[in-house]
C-alpha cells in the first residue's frame with residue numbers, strides 16, 4: 001500500500017511554476033496549490049512554456065507529483081447576472097486550456113452563490129457551465145470544493161455537490177475537494193465523528209470522487225457558516241482531529257493543502273508538525 005504523505009500549501013503563482021516547485025520543497029512539502037490568475041479575476045498571464053518545462057523536470061527529480069490549481073474565488077457560475085455567468089464560463093474554459101500545459105493535474109473551484117435565485121437554479125447554471133467547458137480529451141480533473149454555506153453558497157452539503165455531478169455528462173472528469181474548515185463550518189462534525197462524516201460522503205457522493213483535502217482549522221465554532229480559516233491546532237477543530245484526518249484510511253493517500261493564515265515560516269512549521277503526526 002502506498003503511504004507517501006502528500007502535503008503542501010497554497011503558494012503565490014506570481015513567480016512561475018519552477019519557483020513554486022522550489023518553494024514547496026524548501027518548506028518541507030511535496031505538492032502545492034496556486035491561483036490560476038489574480039484571485040479577484042482579470043486576465044491571466046500567458047503560460048511560459050520554458051518555465052513549465054523546467055518545472056516538470058524539477059518536479060520529477062524532487063518527487064512533486066500532482067498539483068492543484070484554484071480558480072479565482074470571484075468566479076460565480078450561478079450569478080443572477082448574465083454577464084458574470086458568461087465571464088465565469090470564459091475564465092473556466094481558458095483556465096482548463098492552460099491546465100493542459102501541465103497535464104494530469106487538478107483544478108478546484110467554488111461552485112458559486114445563487115444569491116436570491118434558489119439552490120435549484122444555481123445548480124442548473126453550474127452544471128451548464130461544466131457541460132459547456134469540459135472536454136472528453138482533457139487530462140485535468142475538475143474539483144468542486146465543499147463550502148461553508150456562507151450567504152447563498154452552493155456546496156454546503158454533500159447532496160448539493162452530488163446534484164451538480166449528476167447533471168454533468170463528462171462526469172469522469174469531476175471530483176471533490178474537501179475543505180476541513182468549510183465542512184466543519186457547514187455542520188459536518190469531522191472533529192467529533194470523522195468516520196460518520198466520511199461514510200455519509202461515501203453514501204451521498206462516493207469516496208472515489210474525493211481527490212484532495214484543504215486542511216484548515218476554523219476560527220469559529222461548529223456549524224457557524226462563516227468561513228474563517230485558522231492555523232492548525234489554534235481553532236475549533238484542533239490538533240487531535242487533524243491527526244485523525246491525515247491518518248484516516250479513506251484520506252491518507254490524498255494530497256493535503258494548507259490554506260491557513262501563515263507566512264512562509266508558518267507554513268514550514270505546520271508542514272513539519274503534520275509530518276510528525278503522520279503514522
Ligand code: FE
Nearest residue numbers: 070109110145
Ligand atoms: Fe477555495
Ligand code: FE
Nearest residue numbers: 145179214259
Ligand atoms: Fe478551501
Ligand code: ZN
Nearest residue numbers: 181182227229
Ligand atoms: Zn475558505
